[in-house]
Amino acid sequence: MASSIQATDLDIYYGSFLAVHDVTMTIKPQTVTALIGPSGCGKSTFLRAMNRMHEVIPGARVEGKLELDGTDLYGPGIDPVTVRRQIGMVFQRPNPFPTMSIYENVAAGLRLNSTRIAKGDMDVLVERSLRAANLWEEVKDRLGKPGAGMSGGQQQRLCIARAIAVRPDVLLMDEPCSALDPISTLAIEDLINELKNEYTIVIVTHNMQQAARVSDVTGFFNIEGTGKPGKLVEMDETKRMFSQPREKATEDYVSGRFG
Protein backbone atom coordinates (compact mmCIF):
# COMPACT_ATOMS: atom_id res chain seq x y z
CA MET A 1 0.00 0.00 0.00
CA ALA A 2 2.48 2.61 1.16
CA SER A 3 4.28 4.56 -1.52
CA SER A 4 7.26 6.82 -1.83
CA ILE A 5 7.18 10.43 -2.90
CA GLN A 6 9.90 12.26 -4.73
CA ALA A 7 9.84 16.02 -5.20
CA THR A 8 12.40 17.50 -7.56
CA ASP A 9 13.05 21.25 -7.93
CA LEU A 10 9.48 22.01 -6.91
CA ASP A 11 8.36 25.66 -7.12
CA ILE A 12 4.90 26.50 -5.79
CA TYR A 13 3.10 29.72 -6.74
CA TYR A 14 0.03 31.67 -5.69
CA GLY A 15 -0.55 33.64 -8.88
CA SER A 16 2.73 35.42 -9.42
CA PHE A 17 3.84 35.02 -5.80
CA LEU A 18 6.43 32.31 -5.36
CA ALA A 19 5.58 30.76 -2.00
CA VAL A 20 7.91 27.75 -1.96
CA HIS A 21 11.11 27.57 -3.95
CA ASP A 22 13.15 24.69 -5.24
CA VAL A 23 12.25 21.85 -2.91
CA THR A 24 13.89 18.52 -3.54
CA MET A 25 12.81 15.84 -1.11
CA THR A 26 12.51 12.09 -0.91
CA ILE A 27 9.89 10.50 1.31
CA LYS A 28 10.29 6.79 1.88
CA PRO A 29 7.36 4.38 2.16
CA GLN A 30 6.11 3.49 5.64
CA THR A 31 7.84 6.35 7.34
CA VAL A 32 6.55 9.34 9.21
CA THR A 33 7.99 12.58 7.91
CA ALA A 34 7.56 15.73 9.98
CA LEU A 35 7.70 19.15 8.35
CA ILE A 36 8.64 21.94 10.73
CA GLY A 37 9.43 25.60 10.32
CA PRO A 38 8.28 29.10 11.25
CA SER A 39 4.84 30.37 10.29
CA GLY A 40 4.47 31.36 6.66
CA CYS A 41 7.41 29.33 5.40
CA GLY A 42 5.21 27.26 3.13
CA LYS A 43 4.71 23.96 4.99
CA SER A 44 0.98 23.85 4.31
CA THR A 45 1.54 25.02 0.77
CA PHE A 46 4.02 22.22 0.12
CA LEU A 47 1.76 19.65 1.76
CA ARG A 48 -1.22 20.71 -0.32
CA ALA A 49 0.85 20.62 -3.48
CA MET A 50 1.52 16.94 -2.79
CA ASN A 51 -2.09 15.87 -3.33
CA ARG A 52 -2.96 18.62 -5.78
CA MET A 53 -5.22 20.39 -3.30
CA HIS A 54 -3.08 23.47 -3.95
CA GLU A 55 -4.63 24.08 -7.35
CA VAL A 56 -8.10 24.39 -5.80
CA ILE A 57 -7.11 27.97 -4.97
CA PRO A 58 -7.64 30.25 -7.99
CA GLY A 59 -4.35 31.13 -9.67
CA ALA A 60 -2.32 28.61 -7.69
CA ARG A 61 0.14 26.48 -9.65
CA VAL A 62 3.20 24.29 -9.35
CA GLU A 63 6.40 23.96 -11.36
CA GLY A 64 8.90 21.15 -11.14
CA LYS A 65 8.41 17.48 -10.62
CA LEU A 66 6.50 15.49 -8.04
CA GLU A 67 6.39 11.73 -8.29
CA LEU A 68 4.45 9.04 -6.48
CA ASP A 69 6.30 5.74 -6.93
CA GLY A 70 7.80 7.13 -10.10
CA THR A 71 4.57 8.49 -11.65
CA ASP A 72 4.59 12.24 -12.24
CA LEU A 73 1.57 13.51 -10.29
CA TYR A 74 1.46 16.67 -12.39
CA GLY A 75 2.00 14.84 -15.65
CA PRO A 76 -0.36 15.19 -18.61
CA GLY A 77 -3.47 13.05 -18.34
CA ILE A 78 -3.24 12.70 -14.56
CA ASP A 79 -6.60 13.43 -12.92
CA PRO A 80 -6.29 15.34 -9.64
CA VAL A 81 -9.29 13.38 -8.36
CA THR A 82 -7.30 10.15 -8.70
CA VAL A 83 -4.27 11.72 -7.05
CA ARG A 84 -6.36 12.72 -4.04
CA ARG A 85 -7.73 9.20 -3.71
CA GLN A 86 -4.17 7.93 -3.48
CA ILE A 87 -2.94 10.69 -1.21
CA GLY A 88 -5.35 11.42 1.62
CA MET A 89 -5.38 14.51 3.79
CA VAL A 90 -6.29 15.50 7.33
CA PHE A 91 -6.75 19.18 8.03
CA GLN A 92 -5.80 21.45 10.89
CA ARG A 93 -9.40 21.97 12.00
CA PRO A 94 -11.51 18.82 12.28
CA ASN A 95 -14.00 18.99 9.40
CA PRO A 96 -16.50 16.15 9.48
CA PHE A 97 -19.51 16.80 7.24
CA PRO A 98 -21.97 18.43 9.66
CA THR A 99 -25.17 17.07 8.14
CA MET A 100 -23.94 13.47 8.10
CA SER A 101 -23.86 10.81 10.76
CA ILE A 102 -20.62 9.28 12.02
CA TYR A 103 -21.21 6.25 9.82
CA GLU A 104 -21.99 8.35 6.76
CA ASN A 105 -18.88 10.44 7.30
CA VAL A 106 -16.64 7.39 7.19
CA ALA A 107 -18.57 5.97 4.24
CA ALA A 108 -18.51 9.26 2.31
CA GLY A 109 -15.22 8.64 0.56
CA LEU A 110 -16.10 5.03 -0.23
CA ARG A 111 -19.27 6.08 -2.00
CA LEU A 112 -17.50 8.53 -4.30
CA ASN A 113 -16.86 8.05 -8.00
CA SER A 114 -20.06 6.01 -8.27
CA THR A 115 -18.65 3.09 -6.34
CA ARG A 116 -21.41 0.73 -5.25
CA ILE A 117 -20.74 -1.18 -2.06
CA ALA A 118 -23.20 -3.59 -0.46
CA LYS A 119 -24.46 -2.64 3.00
CA GLY A 120 -22.73 -5.57 4.68
CA ASP A 121 -19.37 -4.83 3.08
CA MET A 122 -19.76 -1.17 3.92
CA ASP A 123 -20.39 -2.01 7.58
CA VAL A 124 -17.16 -3.98 7.62
CA LEU A 125 -15.18 -1.20 5.95
CA VAL A 126 -16.58 1.47 8.27
CA GLU A 127 -15.82 -0.60 11.35
CA ARG A 128 -12.31 -1.35 10.18
CA SER A 129 -11.60 2.33 9.50
CA LEU A 130 -13.00 3.42 12.83
CA ARG A 131 -10.98 0.73 14.61
CA ALA A 132 -7.85 1.81 12.76
CA ALA A 133 -8.52 5.35 13.93
CA ASN A 134 -8.94 4.13 17.55
CA LEU A 135 -12.45 5.45 17.59
CA TRP A 136 -14.59 2.33 17.29
CA GLU A 137 -15.09 1.65 21.00
CA GLU A 138 -16.16 5.23 21.63
CA VAL A 139 -18.70 5.52 18.83
CA LYS A 140 -19.94 2.02 18.06
CA ASP A 141 -23.19 2.65 19.90
CA ARG A 142 -23.95 5.92 18.17
CA LEU A 143 -22.92 5.51 14.58
CA GLY A 144 -26.15 7.17 13.46
CA LYS A 145 -25.54 10.34 15.46
CA PRO A 146 -24.13 13.46 13.77
CA GLY A 147 -20.35 13.65 13.58
CA ALA A 148 -20.43 17.27 14.66
CA GLY A 149 -21.69 16.25 18.10
CA MET A 150 -18.37 14.78 19.22
CA SER A 151 -15.37 16.29 20.98
CA GLY A 152 -12.69 17.96 18.88
CA GLY A 153 -10.29 15.05 19.34
CA GLN A 154 -12.95 12.52 18.39
CA GLN A 155 -13.88 14.60 15.36
CA GLN A 156 -10.26 14.67 14.25
CA ARG A 157 -9.99 10.90 14.62
CA LEU A 158 -13.23 10.62 12.66
CA CYS A 159 -11.58 12.65 9.91
CA ILE A 160 -8.62 10.30 10.00
CA ALA A 161 -10.97 7.33 9.78
CA ARG A 162 -12.69 8.98 6.83
CA ALA A 163 -9.35 9.58 5.12
CA ILE A 164 -8.01 6.05 5.61
CA ALA A 165 -11.33 4.40 4.69
CA VAL A 166 -10.49 4.88 1.01
CA ARG A 167 -7.11 3.17 1.62
CA PRO A 168 -4.77 5.85 0.31
CA ASP A 169 -1.06 5.21 -0.24
CA VAL A 170 -0.02 8.35 1.57
CA LEU A 171 -1.62 10.31 4.38
CA LEU A 172 -0.92 14.03 4.72
CA MET A 173 -1.67 15.79 7.99
CA ASP A 174 -1.54 19.55 8.43
CA GLU A 175 -1.13 20.33 12.13
CA PRO A 176 -3.72 17.68 13.02
CA CYS A 177 -3.40 18.27 16.76
CA SER A 178 -3.17 22.04 16.94
CA ALA A 179 -6.84 22.40 17.88
CA LEU A 180 -6.74 19.57 20.43
CA ASP A 181 -6.02 19.08 24.12
CA PRO A 182 -2.93 17.11 25.26
CA ILE A 183 -4.84 13.85 25.83
CA SER A 184 -6.44 13.88 22.39
CA THR A 185 -3.06 14.84 20.97
CA LEU A 186 -1.48 11.77 22.54
CA ALA A 187 -4.27 9.61 21.16
CA ILE A 188 -3.58 10.89 17.67
CA GLU A 189 0.18 10.48 18.05
CA ASP A 190 -0.33 6.85 19.09
CA LEU A 191 -2.54 6.45 16.09
CA ILE A 192 0.13 7.85 13.77
CA ASN A 193 2.59 5.35 15.16
CA GLU A 194 0.22 2.51 14.33
CA LEU A 195 -0.74 3.85 10.91
CA LYS A 196 2.81 4.05 9.73
CA ASN A 197 2.89 0.26 9.37
CA GLU A 198 0.52 0.66 6.48
CA TYR A 199 0.84 4.19 5.22
CA THR A 200 3.42 6.75 4.32
CA ILE A 201 2.69 9.72 6.54
CA VAL A 202 3.68 13.36 6.22
CA ILE A 203 2.78 15.60 9.13
CA VAL A 204 3.17 19.35 9.53
CA THR A 205 3.63 20.43 13.12
CA HIS A 206 4.65 23.43 15.18
CA ASN A 207 5.32 21.23 18.13
CA MET A 208 9.00 20.15 18.33
CA GLN A 209 8.30 17.44 20.88
CA GLN A 210 5.61 16.06 18.65
CA ALA A 211 7.95 15.97 15.67
CA ALA A 212 10.55 14.24 17.82
CA ARG A 213 8.02 11.75 19.21
CA VAL A 214 6.25 10.65 16.04
CA SER A 215 8.56 11.12 13.08
CA ASP A 216 11.40 9.15 11.55
CA VAL A 217 12.53 11.95 9.29
CA THR A 218 12.20 15.69 9.77
CA GLY A 219 12.34 18.43 7.18
CA PHE A 220 12.99 22.00 8.23
CA PHE A 221 11.55 24.80 6.08
CA ASN A 222 12.63 28.38 6.52
CA ILE A 223 11.94 31.76 5.05
CA GLU A 224 14.40 34.63 4.78
CA GLY A 225 11.86 37.40 5.16
CA THR A 226 8.34 38.42 4.26
CA GLY A 227 7.68 38.23 0.53
CA LYS A 228 10.56 35.79 0.08
CA PRO A 229 9.83 32.19 -0.83
CA GLY A 230 10.09 29.40 1.72
CA LYS A 231 12.81 26.80 1.21
CA LEU A 232 13.68 23.39 2.51
CA VAL A 233 16.76 24.07 4.62
CA GLU A 234 17.59 20.62 5.81
CA MET A 235 16.11 17.17 5.96
CA ASP A 236 17.47 14.23 7.86
CA GLU A 237 16.65 11.55 10.38
CA THR A 238 14.70 13.10 13.22
CA LYS A 239 17.25 12.05 15.86
CA ARG A 240 20.01 13.73 13.99
CA MET A 241 17.97 16.85 13.20
CA PHE A 242 17.31 17.41 16.89
CA SER A 243 20.78 16.47 18.19
CA GLN A 244 23.34 17.55 15.61
CA PRO A 245 21.81 19.39 12.65
CA ARG A 246 24.15 20.50 9.92
CA GLU A 247 22.68 23.95 9.48
CA LYS A 248 22.87 26.74 12.03
CA ALA A 249 19.30 27.84 11.26
CA THR A 250 17.97 24.36 12.03
CA GLU A 251 19.78 24.26 15.33
CA ASP A 252 18.45 27.68 16.30
CA TYR A 253 14.92 26.67 15.38
CA VAL A 254 14.76 23.28 17.08
CA SER A 255 16.37 24.61 20.24
CA GLY A 256 13.90 27.46 20.38
CA ARG A 257 16.51 30.15 19.75
CA PHE A 258 14.79 31.70 16.81
CA GLY A 259 14.46 35.37 15.86
Add this chain to the structure above:
Amino acid sequence: MNTSTAAPKTTTSATRPIRRPGDRIFAGAAAGAGVLILVILAGVAVFLLVQAYPALVAAPEELPTPSAGGEGFVAYVWPLLFGTLLSATLALLVATPLAVCVALFISHYAPRKLSQGLGYLVDLLAAVPSIIFGLWGLAVLAPLTVPPTRWLEDNLGFIPLFAGPASAIGRTMLVAALVLAVMILPIVTAVAREVFLQTPLLHQEAALALGATRWEMVQLAVLPFGRSGIISGAMLGLGRALGETMAITIVLSVSGGVTFNLISDGNPATIAANIALEFPESTGLDVNTLIATGLVLFAVTLIVNLLARYVINRRRDFSGAN
Protein backbone atom coordinates in the same frame (compact mmCIF):
# COMPACT_ATOMS: atom_id res chain seq x y z
CA MET B 1 -29.93 73.31 16.06
CA ASN B 2 -28.33 75.69 18.52
CA THR B 3 -28.01 72.98 21.15
CA SER B 4 -25.45 71.14 19.08
CA THR B 5 -22.86 73.81 19.74
CA ALA B 6 -23.57 74.11 23.46
CA ALA B 7 -21.01 72.65 25.85
CA PRO B 8 -22.15 69.34 27.42
CA LYS B 9 -23.25 69.66 31.02
CA THR B 10 -20.89 67.39 32.90
CA THR B 11 -22.99 67.41 36.06
CA THR B 12 -25.98 65.67 34.53
CA SER B 13 -23.98 63.23 32.40
CA ALA B 14 -23.41 60.93 35.37
CA THR B 15 -27.07 59.98 35.53
CA ARG B 16 -28.08 60.39 31.91
CA PRO B 17 -25.81 59.49 28.98
CA ILE B 18 -25.23 62.39 26.63
CA ARG B 19 -27.10 62.02 23.38
CA ARG B 20 -26.24 64.20 20.47
CA PRO B 21 -29.18 65.82 18.68
CA GLY B 22 -28.29 63.92 15.52
CA ASP B 23 -28.61 60.63 17.37
CA ARG B 24 -31.88 61.66 18.87
CA ILE B 25 -33.33 62.74 15.54
CA PHE B 26 -32.24 59.54 13.88
CA ALA B 27 -33.52 57.32 16.67
CA GLY B 28 -36.83 59.14 16.58
CA ALA B 29 -37.09 58.83 12.81
CA ALA B 30 -36.25 55.13 12.88
CA ALA B 31 -38.75 54.39 15.62
CA GLY B 32 -41.35 56.47 13.82
CA ALA B 33 -40.82 54.58 10.58
CA GLY B 34 -41.08 51.25 12.39
CA VAL B 35 -44.32 52.23 14.06
CA LEU B 36 -45.66 53.60 10.78
CA ILE B 37 -45.08 50.27 9.04
CA LEU B 38 -46.92 48.43 11.78
CA VAL B 39 -49.79 50.91 11.66
CA ILE B 40 -50.08 50.56 7.88
CA LEU B 41 -50.04 46.77 8.09
CA ALA B 42 -52.65 46.77 10.81
CA GLY B 43 -54.66 49.27 8.78
CA VAL B 44 -54.59 46.97 5.76
CA ALA B 45 -55.69 44.02 7.84
CA VAL B 46 -58.50 45.99 9.46
CA PHE B 47 -59.59 47.37 6.09
CA LEU B 48 -59.70 43.87 4.61
CA LEU B 49 -61.64 42.46 7.53
CA VAL B 50 -64.17 45.29 7.68
CA GLN B 51 -64.73 45.41 3.93
CA ALA B 52 -64.83 41.63 3.59
CA TYR B 53 -67.30 41.14 6.41
CA PRO B 54 -70.51 41.90 4.45
CA ALA B 55 -69.56 39.35 1.81
CA LEU B 56 -68.68 36.72 4.40
CA VAL B 57 -72.10 36.96 6.08
CA ALA B 58 -74.19 37.62 2.95
CA ALA B 59 -76.76 35.14 1.72
CA PRO B 60 -75.41 32.89 -1.05
CA GLU B 61 -77.84 34.18 -3.71
CA GLU B 62 -76.60 37.74 -3.29
CA LEU B 63 -73.03 36.90 -4.26
CA PRO B 64 -71.74 37.16 -7.82
CA THR B 65 -71.54 33.86 -9.64
CA PRO B 66 -68.74 33.80 -12.18
CA SER B 67 -68.38 30.06 -11.85
CA ALA B 68 -71.06 27.44 -12.13
CA GLY B 69 -71.92 27.29 -8.43
CA GLY B 70 -73.19 30.35 -6.61
CA GLU B 71 -73.51 28.65 -3.22
CA GLY B 72 -71.89 31.29 -1.11
CA PHE B 73 -68.47 32.79 -0.63
CA VAL B 74 -66.54 29.54 -0.23
CA ALA B 75 -67.81 28.29 -3.56
CA TYR B 76 -66.85 31.62 -5.09
CA VAL B 77 -63.32 31.77 -3.73
CA TRP B 78 -62.43 28.10 -4.01
CA PRO B 79 -61.76 28.00 -7.79
CA LEU B 80 -59.76 31.22 -7.49
CA LEU B 81 -57.73 29.87 -4.61
CA PHE B 82 -57.23 26.67 -6.55
CA GLY B 83 -56.02 28.58 -9.60
CA THR B 84 -53.71 30.66 -7.45
CA LEU B 85 -52.17 27.67 -5.71
CA LEU B 86 -51.95 25.61 -8.90
CA SER B 87 -50.16 28.27 -10.94
CA ALA B 88 -47.83 29.23 -8.09
CA THR B 89 -46.98 25.63 -7.20
CA LEU B 90 -46.32 24.72 -10.82
CA ALA B 91 -44.13 27.79 -11.19
CA LEU B 92 -42.21 26.78 -8.09
CA LEU B 93 -41.74 23.21 -9.31
CA VAL B 94 -40.28 24.51 -12.56
CA ALA B 95 -38.27 27.40 -11.15
CA THR B 96 -36.62 25.85 -8.09
CA PRO B 97 -34.52 23.10 -9.75
CA LEU B 98 -33.56 25.53 -12.50
CA ALA B 99 -32.65 28.22 -9.97
CA VAL B 100 -30.51 25.76 -8.02
CA CYS B 101 -28.64 24.80 -11.18
CA VAL B 102 -28.07 28.40 -12.22
CA ALA B 103 -26.99 29.33 -8.69
CA LEU B 104 -24.58 26.39 -8.57
CA PHE B 105 -23.17 27.36 -11.93
CA ILE B 106 -22.59 30.90 -10.73
CA SER B 107 -21.16 29.92 -7.36
CA HIS B 108 -19.09 26.84 -8.19
CA TYR B 109 -18.65 26.26 -11.91
CA ALA B 110 -18.36 29.48 -13.89
CA PRO B 111 -14.99 31.22 -14.10
CA ARG B 112 -14.84 34.12 -11.69
CA LYS B 113 -15.34 36.93 -14.23
CA LEU B 114 -18.29 35.22 -15.88
CA SER B 115 -19.93 34.36 -12.59
CA GLN B 116 -19.80 38.01 -11.48
CA GLY B 117 -21.46 39.13 -14.69
CA LEU B 118 -24.09 36.43 -14.40
CA GLY B 119 -24.75 37.43 -10.82
CA TYR B 120 -25.44 41.03 -11.87
CA LEU B 121 -27.64 39.80 -14.69
CA VAL B 122 -29.75 37.71 -12.34
CA ASP B 123 -30.14 40.64 -9.95
CA LEU B 124 -31.18 42.81 -12.88
CA LEU B 125 -33.77 40.29 -14.04
CA ALA B 126 -35.33 40.39 -10.59
CA ALA B 127 -36.09 44.06 -11.19
CA VAL B 128 -37.96 43.61 -14.48
CA PRO B 129 -41.63 44.61 -13.99
CA SER B 130 -44.06 41.73 -14.16
CA ILE B 131 -46.11 43.31 -16.96
CA ILE B 132 -43.09 42.86 -19.23
CA PHE B 133 -43.03 39.16 -18.40
CA GLY B 134 -46.76 39.04 -19.07
CA LEU B 135 -46.39 40.63 -22.50
CA TRP B 136 -43.55 38.30 -23.35
CA GLY B 137 -45.65 35.33 -22.26
CA LEU B 138 -48.56 36.42 -24.42
CA ALA B 139 -46.64 37.46 -27.51
CA VAL B 140 -43.80 34.95 -27.56
CA LEU B 141 -44.29 32.04 -25.25
CA ALA B 142 -47.99 31.35 -25.81
CA PRO B 143 -47.80 30.82 -29.62
CA LEU B 144 -44.67 28.75 -29.15
CA THR B 145 -46.47 26.30 -26.86
CA VAL B 146 -49.34 25.57 -29.26
CA PRO B 147 -47.70 22.77 -31.30
CA PRO B 148 -46.18 21.00 -28.24
CA THR B 149 -49.46 21.10 -26.33
CA ARG B 150 -51.26 19.63 -29.35
CA TRP B 151 -48.73 16.85 -29.32
CA LEU B 152 -49.23 16.37 -25.58
CA GLU B 153 -52.99 16.14 -26.05
CA ASP B 154 -52.63 13.56 -28.83
CA ASN B 155 -50.03 11.38 -27.17
CA LEU B 156 -50.37 11.91 -23.43
CA GLY B 157 -54.02 12.90 -23.30
CA PHE B 158 -54.78 10.06 -20.89
CA ILE B 159 -52.94 12.01 -18.18
CA PRO B 160 -55.46 14.49 -16.70
CA LEU B 161 -52.86 17.27 -16.87
CA PHE B 162 -52.84 17.07 -20.66
CA ALA B 163 -56.50 16.12 -21.26
CA GLY B 164 -57.08 19.06 -23.61
CA PRO B 165 -58.63 20.23 -25.82
CA ALA B 166 -55.37 22.03 -26.47
CA SER B 167 -55.73 25.78 -26.72
CA ALA B 168 -55.31 27.24 -30.18
CA ILE B 169 -53.86 30.49 -28.85
CA GLY B 170 -51.77 29.08 -26.00
CA ARG B 171 -53.26 31.15 -23.18
CA THR B 172 -53.12 28.15 -20.90
CA MET B 173 -52.35 27.39 -17.29
CA LEU B 174 -49.10 25.89 -18.51
CA VAL B 175 -47.98 29.15 -20.08
CA ALA B 176 -49.12 31.16 -17.06
CA ALA B 177 -47.13 28.90 -14.76
CA LEU B 178 -44.07 29.12 -17.02
CA VAL B 179 -44.26 32.92 -17.06
CA LEU B 180 -44.49 32.89 -13.28
CA ALA B 181 -41.55 30.51 -13.13
CA VAL B 182 -39.41 32.84 -15.24
CA MET B 183 -40.50 35.72 -13.01
CA ILE B 184 -39.51 34.11 -9.74
CA LEU B 185 -36.38 32.47 -11.10
CA PRO B 186 -34.11 35.46 -10.34
CA ILE B 187 -35.10 35.83 -6.69
CA VAL B 188 -34.80 32.12 -5.96
CA THR B 189 -31.47 32.02 -7.79
CA ALA B 190 -30.15 35.04 -5.92
CA VAL B 191 -30.99 33.58 -2.51
CA ALA B 192 -29.60 30.13 -3.37
CA ARG B 193 -26.41 31.62 -4.80
CA GLU B 194 -25.76 33.63 -1.63
CA VAL B 195 -26.10 30.52 0.52
CA PHE B 196 -23.95 28.37 -1.78
CA LEU B 197 -21.21 30.98 -1.69
CA GLN B 198 -21.21 30.77 2.10
CA THR B 199 -20.50 27.04 2.19
CA PRO B 200 -17.52 26.63 4.54
CA LEU B 201 -14.32 26.09 2.56
CA LEU B 202 -13.42 23.57 5.26
CA HIS B 203 -16.12 21.16 4.15
CA GLN B 204 -15.58 21.71 0.45
CA GLU B 205 -11.90 20.90 0.89
CA ALA B 206 -12.76 17.88 3.01
CA ALA B 207 -14.76 16.49 0.10
CA LEU B 208 -12.14 17.31 -2.52
CA ALA B 209 -9.35 15.80 -0.44
CA LEU B 210 -11.32 12.55 -0.29
CA GLY B 211 -11.13 12.37 -4.07
CA ALA B 212 -14.51 13.87 -4.88
CA THR B 213 -15.17 15.34 -8.31
CA ARG B 214 -16.59 18.82 -8.35
CA TRP B 215 -20.15 17.54 -8.65
CA GLU B 216 -19.57 15.10 -5.78
CA MET B 217 -18.15 17.92 -3.72
CA VAL B 218 -21.31 19.91 -4.42
CA GLN B 219 -23.42 16.96 -3.28
CA LEU B 220 -21.36 16.32 -0.15
CA ALA B 221 -20.77 19.84 1.05
CA VAL B 222 -22.63 22.57 -0.84
CA LEU B 223 -26.16 21.18 -1.21
CA PRO B 224 -26.55 19.92 2.37
CA PHE B 225 -25.34 23.28 3.63
CA GLY B 226 -27.57 25.21 1.23
CA ARG B 227 -30.68 23.07 1.63
CA SER B 228 -32.56 25.38 3.96
CA GLY B 229 -31.40 28.37 1.95
CA ILE B 230 -32.95 26.84 -1.14
CA ILE B 231 -36.17 26.30 0.78
CA SER B 232 -36.37 29.86 2.01
CA GLY B 233 -35.57 31.19 -1.46
CA ALA B 234 -38.32 29.03 -2.89
CA MET B 235 -40.74 30.35 -0.27
CA LEU B 236 -39.90 33.92 -1.25
CA GLY B 237 -40.54 33.02 -4.88
CA LEU B 238 -43.79 31.32 -3.96
CA GLY B 239 -44.90 34.47 -2.16
CA ARG B 240 -44.28 36.50 -5.29
CA ALA B 241 -46.01 33.98 -7.55
CA LEU B 242 -49.10 33.86 -5.31
CA GLY B 243 -49.60 37.59 -5.48
CA GLU B 244 -48.74 38.07 -9.15
CA THR B 245 -51.49 39.96 -10.95
CA MET B 246 -50.58 41.53 -14.26
CA ALA B 247 -48.75 38.63 -15.88
CA ILE B 248 -51.60 36.25 -15.12
CA THR B 249 -54.29 38.72 -16.13
CA ILE B 250 -52.66 39.15 -19.52
CA VAL B 251 -51.75 35.54 -20.20
CA LEU B 252 -54.41 33.32 -18.74
CA SER B 253 -57.65 32.59 -20.54
CA VAL B 254 -60.21 32.09 -17.78
CA SER B 255 -63.47 30.22 -17.56
CA GLY B 256 -63.63 29.52 -13.88
CA GLY B 257 -63.71 25.75 -13.49
CA VAL B 258 -61.55 23.80 -11.06
CA THR B 259 -59.36 21.64 -13.27
CA PHE B 260 -55.88 20.21 -13.43
CA ASN B 261 -55.99 20.40 -17.21
CA LEU B 262 -52.98 22.56 -18.05
CA ILE B 263 -53.29 22.94 -21.79
CA SER B 264 -56.86 24.12 -22.45
CA ASP B 265 -58.57 27.53 -22.70
CA GLY B 266 -60.79 26.84 -19.72
CA ASN B 267 -58.74 27.71 -16.66
CA PRO B 268 -59.50 28.80 -13.13
CA ALA B 269 -58.50 32.42 -12.53
CA THR B 270 -56.22 33.41 -9.69
CA ILE B 271 -57.33 35.60 -6.81
CA ALA B 272 -55.14 38.55 -7.72
CA ALA B 273 -55.92 38.45 -11.43
CA ASN B 274 -59.64 38.07 -10.71
CA ILE B 275 -59.62 41.17 -8.54
CA ALA B 276 -57.83 43.14 -11.24
CA LEU B 277 -60.30 41.98 -13.88
CA GLU B 278 -63.53 42.37 -11.94
CA PHE B 279 -62.92 45.35 -9.71
CA PRO B 280 -63.49 48.17 -12.26
CA GLU B 281 -67.01 46.96 -13.05
CA SER B 282 -68.06 46.01 -9.54
CA THR B 283 -70.36 47.83 -7.15
CA GLY B 284 -71.91 47.15 -3.78
CA LEU B 285 -71.59 43.64 -2.42
CA ASP B 286 -69.49 42.54 -5.40
CA VAL B 287 -66.73 44.84 -4.17
CA ASN B 288 -66.93 43.31 -0.69
CA THR B 289 -66.69 39.86 -2.21
CA LEU B 290 -63.56 40.75 -4.13
CA ILE B 291 -62.02 42.23 -1.01
CA ALA B 292 -62.87 39.05 0.87
CA THR B 293 -60.94 37.04 -1.73
CA GLY B 294 -58.10 39.49 -1.15
CA LEU B 295 -58.30 38.64 2.54
CA VAL B 296 -57.90 34.96 1.67
CA LEU B 297 -54.83 35.77 -0.43
CA PHE B 298 -53.46 37.88 2.42
CA ALA B 299 -53.85 34.92 4.77
CA VAL B 300 -52.22 32.49 2.34
CA THR B 301 -49.20 34.73 1.72
CA LEU B 302 -48.89 35.32 5.45
CA ILE B 303 -48.78 31.57 6.06
CA VAL B 304 -46.17 31.09 3.33
CA ASN B 305 -44.01 33.85 4.76
CA LEU B 306 -44.31 32.46 8.28
CA LEU B 307 -43.25 29.08 6.94
CA ALA B 308 -40.23 30.66 5.26
CA ARG B 309 -39.34 32.48 8.47
CA TYR B 310 -39.62 29.23 10.39
CA VAL B 311 -37.27 27.47 7.97
CA ILE B 312 -34.75 30.30 8.07
CA ASN B 313 -34.75 30.31 11.86
CA ARG B 314 -34.20 26.58 11.97
CA ARG B 315 -31.21 27.07 9.73
CA ARG B 316 -29.73 29.54 12.19
CA ASP B 317 -29.69 26.82 14.85
CA PHE B 318 -27.94 24.53 12.42
CA SER B 319 -25.07 26.84 11.60
CA GLY B 320 -24.69 27.75 15.27
CA ALA B 321 -24.11 24.10 16.16
CA ASN B 322 -20.94 24.02 14.13
